[in-house]
Amino acid sequence: MSVAxxxxxxxxxxxxxxxxxxxxxxxxxxxxxxxxxxxxxTGLIMFFVGGxxxxxxxxxxxxxxxxxxxxxFFNQMTTLHALIMVxxxxxxxxxxLANWMIPMMIGAPDMALPRMNNWSFWLxxxxxxxxxxxxxxxxxxxAAGWTLYPPLVLQTGNALPFTVFTVHxxxxxxxxxxxxxxxTVFNMRAPGMTMMKLPLFVWTWVITAFLLIAVMPVFAGxxxxxxxxxxxxxxxxxxxxxxxxxxxxxxxxxxxxxxVYILILPSFGIISSIIPTFSRKPLFGYASMVxxxxxxxxxxxxxxxxxxxxxxxxxxxxxxxTYATMLIAVPTGVKVFNWLATMWRGAMTFxxxxxxxxxxxxxxxxxxxxxxxxxxxxxxxxxxxxxxIVAHFHYxxxxxxxxxxYAATYYWLPKWTGHMYDERLGQLHFWLTTISVxxxxxxxxxxxxxxxxxxxxDYAVQFAEFNxxxxxxxxxxxxxxxxxxxxxxxxxxGGEKATSEVxxxxxxxxxxxxxxxxxxxxxxxxxxxKEIISDLH
Amino acid sequence: xxxxLQLLTSLWSVIWGVAYAETGSGTGVGWGALNLPxxxxxxxxxxxxxxxxxxxxxxxIGVIVYGILVYSLIHHRKxxxxxxxxxxxxxxxxxxxxxxxxxxxxxxxxxxTKVMIKVYDTDKSDMTIKVTGYQWKWRYEYxxxxxxxxxxxxxxxxxxxxxxxxxxxxxxxxxxxxxxxxVDNPLVIPANKKIRILLTAADVLHAWxxxxxxxxxxxxxxxxxxxxxxVETPGIYRGQCAELCGRDHGFMPIVVVVKPEAEYxxxxxxxxxxxxxxxxxxxxxxTLDELNAKGKEVYAANCAACHMPEGEGMAGTFPAIxxxxxxLGPIADxxxxxxxxxxxxxxxxxxxxxxxxxxxxxxxxxGFGNNKGNSVQPADIQAYK
Numbered sequence: 001m002s003v004a005x006x007x008x009x010x011x012x013x014x015x016x017x018x019x020x021x022x023x024x025x026x027x028x029x030x031x032x033x034x035x036x037x038x039x040x041x042t043g044l045i046m047f048f049v050g051g052x053x054x055x056x057x058x059x060x061x062x063x064x065x066x067x068x069x070x071x072x073f074f075n076q077m078t079t080l081h082a083l084i085m086v087x088x089x090x091x092x093x094x095x096x097l098a099n100w101m102i103p104m105m106i107g108a109p110d111m112a113l114p115r116m117n118n119w120s121f122w123l124x125x126x127x128x129x130x131x132x133x134x135x136x137x138x139x140x141x142x143a144a145g146w147t148l149y150p151p152l153v154l155q156t157g158n159a160l161p162f163t164v165f166t167v168h169x170x171x172x173x174x175x176x177x178x179x180x181x182x183x184t185v186f187n188m189r190a191p192g193m194t195m196m197k198l199p200l201f202v203w204t205w206v207i208t209a210f211l212l213i214a215v216m217p218v219f220a221g222x223x224x225x226x227x228x229x230x231x232x233x234x235x236x237x238x239x240x241x242x243x244x245x246x247x248x249x250x251x252x253x254x255x256x257x258x259x260v261y262i263l264i265l266p267s268f269g270i271i272s273s274i275i276p277t278f279s280r281k282p283l284f285g286y287a288s289m290v291x292x293x294x295x296x297x298x299x300x301x302x303x304x305x306x307x308x309x310x311x312x313x314x315x316x317x318x319x320x321x322t323y324a325t326m327l328i329a330v331p332t333g334v335k336v337f338n339w340l341a342t343m344w345r346g347a348m349t350f351x352x353x354x355x356x357x358x359x360x361x362x363x364x365x366x367x368x369x370x371x372x373x374x375x376x377x378x379x380x381x382x383x384x385x386x387x388x389i390v391a392h393f394h395y396x397x398x399x400x401x402x403x404x405x406y407a408a409t410y411y412w413l414p415k416w417t418g419h420m421y422d423e424r425l426g427q428l429h430f431w432l433t434t435i436s437v438x439x440x441x442x443x444x445x446x447x448x449x450x451x452x453x454x455x456x457x458d459y460a461v462q463f464a465e466f467n468x469x470x471x472x473x474x475x476x477x478x479x480x481x482x483x484x485x486x487x488x489x490x491x492x493x494g495g496e497k498a499t500s501e502v503x504x505x506x507x508x509x510x511x512x513x514x515x516x517x518x519x520x521x522x523x524x525x526x527x528x529x530k531e532i533i534s535d536l537h
Numbered sequence: 538x539x540x541x542l543q544l545l546t547s548l549w550s551v552i553w554g555v556a557y558a559e560t561g562s563g564t565g566v567g568w569g570a571l572n573l574p575x576x577x578x579x580x581x582x583x584x585x586x587x588x589x590x591x592x593x594x595x596x597x598i599g600v601i602v603y604g605i606l607v608y609s610l611i612h613h614r615k616x617x618x619x620x621x622x623x624x625x626x627x628x629x630x631x632x633x634x635x636x637x638x639x640x641x642x643x644x645x646x647x648x649x650t651k652v653m654i655k656v657y658d659t660d661k662s663d664m665t666i667k668v669t670g671y672q673w674k675w676r677y678e679y680x681x682x683x684x685x686x687x688x689x690x691x692x693x694x695x696x697x698x699x700x701x702x703x704x705x706x707x708x709x710x711x712x713x714x715x716x717x718x719x720v721d722n723p724l725v726i727p728a729n730k731k732i733r734i735l736l737t738a739a740d741v742l743h744a745w746x747x748x749x750x751x752x753x754x755x756x757x758x759x760x761x762x763x764x765x766x767x768v769e770t771p772g773i774y775r776g777q778c779a780e781l782c783g784r785d786h787g788f789m790p791i792v793v794v795v796k797p798e799a800e801y802x803x804x805x806x807x808x809x810x811x812x813x814x815x816x817x818x819x820x821x822x823x824t825l826d827e828l829n830a831k832g833k834e835v836y837a838a839n840c841a842a843c844h845m846p847e848g849e850g851m852a853g854t855f856p857a858i859x860x861x862x863x864x865l866g867p868i869a870d871x872x873x874x875x876x877x878x879x880x881x882x883x884x885x886x887x888x889x890x891x892x893x894x895x896x897x898x899x900x901x902x903x904g905f906g907n908n909k910g911n912s913v914q915p916a917d918i919q920a921y922k
Contacts, residue, residue: 239759
C-alpha cells in the first residue's frame with residue numbers, strides 16, 4: 001500500500017538520526033533534551049557566578065568594619081547576586097527540567113514549539129553577558145537592590161538602560177518558555193494521559209507558566225517606566241511631577257510575589273515526584289495537591305502589598321493584605337501534610353534525591369513558619385527590611401528551590417546520562433550542604449530580630465558573632481557545590497549503567513521510567529501503551 | 538544516641554537564649570542578641586507580645602509536624618523490613634487539616650488586627666516632630682508650640698564611627714563606642730508624651746526605625762507618612778535607616794535621647810537660645826584662608842561621601858569637583874547648584890547656613906588644584922536663595 005510505503009520511507013529518512021555534531025548542534029538544536037541540557041548548564045554556571053557574589057558579601061560581613069569593598073560595590077553585589085540567582089540560576093534550571101521531563105512525562109516526542117524553544121534559550125546567555133558587563137560601566141552596575149526601587153535606582157549610571165534591557169530579554173525568554181510548556185501540555189499528551197493523570201511536576205509547571213505569562217509583562221512595563229523617567233522626562237515615580245515612588249513598588253510586587261511562586265511551585269512538583277518513589281507508595285492526596293497548587297497560584301496575585309507594610313498604606317489595605325497573606329498557609333500546609341502522609345507507613349530508603357527531598361520538607365517548612373510570622377502586619381513593622389527577612393527568603397529559596405533542584409538532578413541524572421551518579425559523593429554533598437546552609441542562614445534570624453537591617457555592608461559590633469558564623473557557613477556551602485558539579489561531570493563521563501527504571505518500583509510513578517536510560521533522542525515517537533498510563537499512580 | 542543528646546542540649550540552649558533575651562529586654566550583645574526587644578513604648582510591648590505568641594504557635598505546630606516526620610523516618614524505612622501501605626487519600630483527614638489551620642489563622646488575626654488599629658491611631662498626640670531622610674542623614678524639625686517649635690537640625694553619623702568605618706581605616710570597631718549607632722546631634726524628646734512622627738524624604742526612600750519603639754516606617758520623597766511613640770523610660774535609644782538608600786545606607790543611624798519633661802523643657806530653652814546666638818553675622822568679611830579652612834570641614838561632612846575626599850567623584854554617578862566646569866565657571870551657577878541641587882545632587886539650602894555655603898563653595902573653587910583664587914562671602918549667599 002502506497003501510504004504504508006510512504007511511511008516506511010519517511011521512517012528511514014528521519015528515524016534514529018542522531019543530533020548534528022559539534023558546536024553547531026547546540027546553536028541550532030530544536031531538541032527538547034539538548035535545549036534542556038543547555039538551560040541546566042546555564043543555570044549551574046550562573047549559580048556559581050551568583051554564589052561568588054554572595055561570598056563577596058559574606059566576606060565583607062565576616063567582621064565589623066569595612067575590609068574589602070566599597071559600600072557602593074557592596075550594593076552592586078547584593079543587587080546582582082539576587083538578579084542572577086533568581087533569573088540566571090533558579091529559573092533557567094527549572095526551565096531546563098521542564099524541557100527535559102515534560103515530553104517524557106506526558107508521552108510526547110518533543111516540545112510543541114521547538115524553534116521558539118531554541119530562541120527562548122539563546123536569549124539568556126546574551127542577556128547575562130550584558131548584565132555582567134554593567135559591572136564595568138561608569139558608575140558600576142545597578143546598586144538599588146534587585147527590586148530596583150526608584151528614586152534610588154535612577155541614580156544608577158550608564159548601567160540603568162542595560163539592566164532594564166536585560167530584564168526585557170529575560171522576560172521575553174520566560175514568556176516564550178511558558179507558552180511552549182502550556183501548548184505542549186494541552187496538546188501533546190498521549191492518549192489516556194488525562195489532566196488528572198499528569199505528574200505533579202507537570203501540573204505545577206503549567207500553573208507556573210500561567211503566572212509567568214501574567215506577570216513578566218508587568219515587570220517589563222514597570223522597568224520601562226523607570227527608563228522613561230530617567231531619559232524621557234516622564235514622572236511616573238517622581239512626586240515633583242505628580243507621580244508616586246510607591247506606585248513602582250505596587251507594580252514590582254504585583255510581578256514579584258507571583259515570581260516567588262514561580263521559583264517554588266516547580267519545586268513542589270519535584271518533591272511530589274521523589275517522595276512517593278522512595279517511600280514506595282503512591283502520592284497521598286493527588287487531587288488536593290493539584291487544587292492547592294492552583295489556589296496558591298491564585299493567591300499569588302492578591303497578596304503583593306505584604307512586601308510594603310511599611311509604606312504607609314491605609315489601615316484597611318494593611319488588614320486586607322494581612323488576612324489574604326495568612327491564607328497562603330492553608331494550601332501550603334496541605335502540601336506539607338500530604339508529603340508527610342505519603343511517607344507515613346511507606347518503606348523508605350534514603351538515596352541522595354530522597355535526602356534532599358526530606359531536607360526540603362523540613363527546611364522549607366521553617367521558611368513557611370517565618371513567612372507566617374511576617375504575614376502579621378504589626379509584627380512585620382519590626383521584621384521588615386531586617387536580616388530576619390533575609391533568613392526567611394533564603395530558607396524558602398535555598399533549602400527550598402535550590403534543594404529541589406539538587407534532588408531533581410540526582411533523581412533524573414541516571415535517566416539523562418544512562419549512568420548512576422556516585423552515591424557516596426552525593427551523600428557527602430548532601431550533608432555538607434545541609435549543615436552549612438543552616439549555619440549560614442539560621443543565625444540571621446537572630447541578628448535580624450535583634451535589630452540588624454538588611455543590605456548594609458557594615459554593622460554594629462553586637463552582631464559580630466552571628467555574622468561571623470553565617471559567613472563560615474556560606475563559604476562551606478559555596479565550596480561544597482564543587483562536589484555537586486563534579487558528581488554531574490563524573491556521571492556524564494561514565495559509571496555504572498542505569499536501568500530504564502533506575503529506582504526500584506519507579507515505573508509506577510511516571511512514564512519517563514519506561515524509556516531507556518539515556519532515553520532516545522526523540523522521546524516518545526510512538527504513544528506509550530494505554531495500560532502503562534492507566535497503571536501509573 | 539549521644540549525638541541526639543548533644544543536639545537536644547544545643548537546641549535547648551537556643552530556646553533558653555530566646556527566653557532569656559525576652560526577659561532581658563533584648564539589649565543583649567554578642568550571642569545574647571537573639572530576639573526582638575520588648576521595647577520601651579506601648580506599641581513595642583504589644584508587637585513583642587504578638588511576635589512571641591505567633592512564634593510559640595509556630596513552635597507548637599513545628600513540634601507536631603517534625604515529630605510525625607521523625608517518627609516516620611525512624612519506623613517506616615525499608616531496612617526495617619516493612620511492607621509499604623497502599624492508601625493514597627482520606628477525605629476526612631484532608632478536610633480536617635484544611636480547617637484546623639484556618640481556625641488557627643483566625644485566632645492569630647484577631648490580636649493582629651487589634652494591634653494594627655492601635656499602631657495607626659496617631660490622634661490626640663501631645664507633640665509632632667517632622668523627620669526627613671536625606672542621603673545620608675536625618676533632619677528633625679519640631680512643630681509643636683511650647684514643646685520645641687523652631688528647633689530644626691540635622692543628625693549624622695558621629696565622627697569617630699565615620700573615621701573607623703572607612704575602607705582600610707585600620708581602626709578596630711570594637712574600640713569605638715556605639716560603633717555605627719552614634720550621631721552628632723541626637724533627637725531629644727520628652728518621656729511619657731504621645732509624640733506623632735511625620736516622615737518624609739528629600740531624595741530617595743529611607744525608613745526610620747528604632748527597634749525599641751516597635752515599628753519602622755518608610756520616608757518617601759513627596760509624601761508624608763506617620764507613626765507615634767510614647768516612651769516610658771528616659772534613656773538613650775538607637776536605631777538605623779532600614780530602607781536601602783544608596784552608598785552610605787548603613788551609615789545613617791538614629792539616636793533618640795528621652796528626657797523627663799522638666800529636663801526636656803530646659804533642653805528646648807537652651808537650643809532656642811543657642812540658635813539665636815549662632816545666627817551668622819553677615820556684615821563680617823572673611824579672608825580666603827578662613828573660608829577655605831571652614832569649607833574643608835563642611836566639605837568633609839556633606840560632600841565627600843559622593844564627590845570623594847579628593848574631589849575626584851565617581852565616574853558615571855557622581856561628577857568630579859576637581860577641574861569641573863561648575864567649580865571653574867561662574868560663581869552664581871556654582872552657588873545655585875549647591876543651594877538648589879540638581880537630579881541626584883541634593884539641595885543644601887536648608888542644610889547649610891550662609892557661612893557654611895560660602896565656605897564650601899570657596900573651598901571647592903580653590904581646593905583640589907582648582908585654584909580659582911576667588912571667594913564667596915556669607916553676605917553674598919542670600920542673593921541666590
